[in-house]
Amino acid sequence: MATGGLQMSGPALLDKLLKFREGELTGDVQGLPEQLEQICRFLQDHEVQSYNDCTHEVLLGYPDWWISQRSTKRLAIVENNTLDTLYRYISTMYEKGVPLTLGERRTTEFSLIQDIQLRGGKDEMIAYQDLIGTQNKFLRVIGQAMGELYPSFKESNANLDAFVFDGSGFESNAGVQQTLVRIVWPAIIVDKDRAGRIMDFMTNKLIRSEDPEISALETRMKGLHEGNKWGSIWDDAIYMGRESIRMPFNDNVSRPPMQKPEKRPFRPVGAFRFKWTDPTAADLDRIELIASGQDLTGEEWLKLACVRRDHGTPLTDWKAPSFTGEQRARGYTPSEPREGAPSRTGGQVRVRTEGGSPTGPGGGGGRGRGGPARFPGAERVSAIETIERSFIGNLEEFRSQVDAVLSEGGEIRVDGEVLTWTQHGESPARIEFRAHNRRVYIIGQANQTRSLLTAITGFVTHTSDGSGSSATGYASRAATQRASGASRAPSQAFAPAASLAGRSGPTSLARSTVSRPAAVGPRTSSQANEPYARVTAMVFAAETESELTLNMGDRITILQDDAEGSGHSIDRWVYGKNETTQEIGWFPLSYSKASEAGMEAVPE
Incomplete structure (x- = not known):
């Protein structure tokens, strides 16, 4: 299970702890180096590569004292005796005044x-x-x-x-x-x-x-x-x-x-x-x-x-609440703000189906082309999710803004202080605005919520204080999108083609800051969608199970690039395999650069 991190000696770990957590350590340090070595070995021995396998992880990827250069910062700790050990080590570090920075992944129940x-x-x-x-x-x-x-x-x-x-x-x-x-x-x-x-x-x-x-x-x-x-x-x-x-x-x-x-x-x-x-x-x-x-x-x-429970644990019997103004509870998918993207005019948004194709006649089940996805795991998860945003304004102002961009795609209903836009047909896609707290909830399947978010991003704002910094080698979605003034959904399957009208040239932060070798030469039509190689230029942290985490220096093979050769800029989403971790998923192409050693640059 260990990821191969190099084990440091106890004194070296103590020096690192004093450097990273200066002024926090309390009490006598006698015997502490040996304790640090035990805790470090335990945590590193329980690291895993796959996000799907981890039960606990380091908050926000913080490079704490026990983390090595090869650390994944993801832990798999499930057995009772192993959990007891984790709890003991957490308590020990808290008592020493240098608490760990761990979180547990929430289970379904x-x-x-x-x-x-x-x-x-x-x-x-x-x-x-x-x-x-x-x-x-x-x-x-x-x-x-x-x-x-x-x-x-x-x-x-x-x-x-x-x-x-x-x-x-x-x-x-x-x-x-x-x-x-x-x-x-x-x-x-x-x-x-x-x-x-x-x-x-x-x-x-x-x-x-x-x-x-x-x-x-x-x-x-x-x-x-x-x-x-x-x-x-x-x-x-x-x-x-x-x-x-x-x-x-x-x-x-x-x-x-x-x-x-x-x-x-x-x-x-x-x-x-x-x-x-x-x-x-x-x-x-x-x-x-x-x-x-x-x-x-x-x-x-x-x-x-600690709140994790075994899968299938029965929910506690309850008496469901009923009160005026009650709405269906919303989920929340943290994602970075899509600030500054241009607003759309009415009728431009076509919410995608589970497979990624447009709804309506002729819509297939593939990723924007009709037909099935061509690589294992490329299908998007069909579970309902909700993205949360804020709107600084009243209910009528929000209605006016939604009318301007989504008037042809659905209908609006107002119930008290809650406005709901619902897509035509039997789709679960909808947008709710609650005037009392000025929160906006974009609800639907993952591809639908991203399409709707792209439509309204010009007048909603993010609800958290999260931000990114490319100066340290870490670049979030927000950092790229704030610099670009626009955002793009994965492989264009989540945003209508009309959103690209009038766009020309690069728009991403990565395009302007990451040096890229010139292309070896134009790829011919026969080469389009053939796998090609890239290397990570900026860290990308996956936010859904279908996305691919990238760490600096990871080698990537692009397996699917629907927009290849179409003139779309480098900030499009592509489907690839991380050759370092052997995981596959979607990621923004702008987080990578052309590989050296004769590999081709990105086709545009």
Whole structure:
């Protein structure tokens, strides 16, 4: 399972730790080199190449002290005794003041987890004690809502317990203090759809609450930042997204270009029990603190608060919420902003089918050409996903913008403060805009969501603070797209051909910064779509199972390039094989360059 990383000696690891995590180490270092060597060996021995095989990974690919040059930063740790060892090492590093930076990949079924985040000021934020406590009204509203959703706990007088962690501190990318509280409900097994509906239900409860303490808390929240509203306090990316969920006792890593630990690991606050004395009573009776942060060992907290569950674990029986304005829960697929791309005029967007071809007569099932894909694994995943964006404006303004680019492709329906654009026919593709939190949800199969996102990218913005930096050899989708002023979907299967009208010349950051040897010569029509070789020029991190991760120096064989020889610029998506990792998938051609040793340059 090991990836072949070179094992460093204990003293060398200690020197590296002191360099990478300067000023963080606390306590006596006696015996620490030997411990570091054991932890390093354990982590490197459990590294795997394939993203599909990993259960845990390093947050944002941070090059922590134990990582070698050949490290994949992906771990496969599944057996109980191996997990126990991981938990012990996580606890050890936390106690030494240099917590690890690991996250666990969410499984299909998982324990309900809720991250509450509030933006503060430079020197001020709301303390976790203002949200969490046995007499706290905020926690009472949350517990009351859980009792309504899961009445079997109060009816059977079973214990409904929640484990709370605090990860508050300075948020480096935003440059302000951030309140971050995590609540884990080990006994409540959910999937991402149910987790989203629970989040919406709790938001509704908080909005409708007439309790003076809740109103006062809301006023304080908005006083620190106008974006602190009940509808936006939940970080739904932890169960809707593809990024790993940060584990307890692990530190947060700021996004590039900073990309460093923020010295605010998740620390245990306590375990709380919600009690209903009368099973028939609607109201929560009391909240009890059954364990403080010091009452359990680090390993015990980790066992209780890590959320992965075996595939097929039954979801906990519940009473589905019903309230005015309820919408179908959204998923979340983190992706970088497609800022600056030109808007389309109405009627230009044709949402693609599962196979990638246009809908309607004549649409085949292949990748933009009709017929099946020609290489194993080239078919796109047909699962429904959701991409989340923001829109700075009201409902009428959003309707006007959508009308301008999608008027011929579907119909608009308004229900209260929610606008929904639905594609004509039986396609699941749709766009939802919720005016109360100004969030936009693009819903459909992966190829459909990308096509719709391309259409509306001119007037929506990304919801996170993520960014990329090509100066360090790392280039995100956002970095390429911000520099180019346009974006392109994979191999043009996700964007209509009309989107290329009037485009000429290179537009990507890679095209302007990565030197490329001149082409050996024009490829003839008989050579079109024959495999050709490239080498990675910038790191590309896959965000879906059908995309291909590229690391610096990886050699790549391009297996499918539908736009080859058509005049499309280098920022198109192609399908290829990473000869270094033996994985296959889609990636932007602009993240590679012509291979030396006589290999051909990219055909254009």
